[in-house]
Amino acid sequence: MAKRDYYEVLGVSKDSTQAEIKKKYRQIAMKYHPDRNQDDKDAEEMFKEASEAYSVLGNEEKKLKYDQFGFNGLNSKGQGFSDFSFFSDSIFSDFEDILGDVFGFGSRSSSRNRQNMPRRGGDIGVETFITLEDSFHGIEKEIAVEREVSCSTCSGSGSEPGTSPETCKQCGGRGNVRRSQGFFSISSPCNACRGKGTIIVHPCDTCSGTGRERMEKNIKVNIPAGVDSGNRLRISDEGDGGYMNGRAGDLYILLNVKSDKNFRREGLDLIYDMEITFSQAALGDDISINVFHGKEKIKIPAETQSEKIMKIRNKGFKNLNGWGKGDLLIVTNVKTPTKLSKKEKELFRELKKIETAKNAGSEKKNPQSS
Numbered sequence: 158m159a160k161r162d163y164y165e166v167l168g169v170s171k172d173s174t175q176a177e178i179k180k181k182y183r184q185i186a187m188k189y190h191p192d193r194n195q196d197d198k199d200a201e202e203m204f205k206e207a208s209e210a211y212s213v214l215g216n217e218e219k220k221l222k223y224d225q226f227g228f229n230g231l232n233s234k235g236q237g238f239s240d241f242s243f244f245s246d247s248i249f250s251d252f253e254d255i256l257g258d259v260f261g262f263g264s265r266s267s268s269r270n271r272q273n274m275p276r277r278g279g280d281i282g283v284e285t286f287i288t289l290e291d292s293f294h295g296i297e298k299e300i301a302v303e304r305e306v307s308c309s310t311c312s313g314s315g316s317e318p319g320t321s322p323e324t325c326k327q328c329g330g331r332g333n334v335r336r337s338q339g340f341f342s343i344s345s346p347c348n349a350c351r352g353k354g355t356i357i358v359h360p361c362d363t364c365s366g367t368g369r370e371r372m373e374k375n376i377k378v379n380i381p382a383g384v385d386s387g388n389r390l391r392i393s394d395e396g397d398g399g400y401m402n403g404r405a406g407d408l409y410i411l412l413n414v415k416s417d418k419n420f421r422r423e424g425l426d427l428i429y430d431m432e433i434t435f436s437q438a439a440l441g442d443d444i445s446i447n448v449f450h451g452k453e454k455i456k457i458p459a460e461t462q463s464e465k466i467m468k469i470r471n472k473g474f475k476n477l478n479g480w481g482k483g484d485l486l487i488v489t490n491v492k493t494p495t496k497l498s499k500k501e502k503e504l505f506r507e508l509k510k511i512e513t514a515k516n517a518g519s520e521k522k523n524p525q526s527s
């Protein structure tokens with residue numbers, strides 16, 4: 158079945174405010190929530206569909222992507238590159254906030270169950286700096302990342318090895334307590350065990366009973382050729398470790414390309430600002446320059462001015478998201494000589510005489526310029 162448009166699913170328009178979108182989602186979610194529609198497959202589907210739609214439209218950044226690219230803007234879960242992600246996994250955690258106050262009563266997935274179920278670890282973002290040359294060729298880089306993982310001493314249980322947690326006396330191990338309030342029976346997470354149903358009596362020394370510890374790991378990252386500042390790399394399963402053997406989160410690496418003293422980047426083009434002397438500019442020259450890909454022979458034509466651009470095709474940056482390459486652009490900059498020797502001064506004076514005579518001659522030929 159074709160996926161329905163998210164706006165259609167929630168019955169909102171593109172210019173609806175976040176508050177309106179949230180309100181609509183709540184209405185639908187309350188109507189079709191699985192706890193109110195036991196064993197009703199259709200209702201469950203409606204609930205899921207609305208939740209997915211809300212996970213996108215309820216987030217400004219994702220909504221923008223969806224408005225621009227539709228579903229294609231969202232499912233960039235493939236290997237390597239994605240400027241945008243954080244999609245499916247957060248669906249349920251996002252909704253606890255919204256639905257929590259509504260579905261406090263008799264929720265099927267009580268907080269206790271959730272605590273003891275495998276859960277995915279969080280995503281981590283780190284920033285790294287690379288040189289312009291590395292961004293040109295691509296590079297394998299080792300990045301130290303501090304992550305939160307299951308405690309190695311107690312395997313995440315939080316209890317000192319050899320001991321086990323005791324059943325919570327407050328809630329009898331259910332993780333939640335029920336109170337009758339008029340018409341409803343209201344259930345809320347147990348305060349004593351914070352919804353876990355068990356209490357750690359002998360906390361693990363390493364993690365102080367949290368079951369988690371911070372660990373640094375060196376992660377090898379293949380940075381592809383052609384990346385630019387602001388690109389993000391996603392490395393699956395290298396984020397925070399999962400809970401209760403759940404999947405690890407993802408690692409996002411934000412790339413920053415340092416500036417280079419000789420080269421710069423514009424779009425896919427590699428730019429080299431080349432200083433040339435008066436005589437090279439006037440007479441032309443054959444020179445060779447060191448570029449990232451190797452030596453490049455360049456012919457400076459006679460009578461070259463400053464800011465002349467010479468183009469060498471396909472020697473620029475790789476196009477990361479498609480075919481082709483940029484160009485190498487060499488921009489000339491005629492440099493005025495300094496620390497002139499006596500001999501040079503003599504020659505320039507000589508040159509000046511010739512120029513003056515030449516100008517006088519052209520003024521006669523061209524009287525309107527005087």
Ligand SMILES: [Zn+2]
Pocket residue numbers: 308309310311312313314315316361362363364365366367368369
């Ligand atoms: Zn521990």
Ligand SMILES: [Zn+2]
Pocket residue numbers: 325326327328329330331332333347348349350351352353354355
């Ligand atoms: Zn309890």
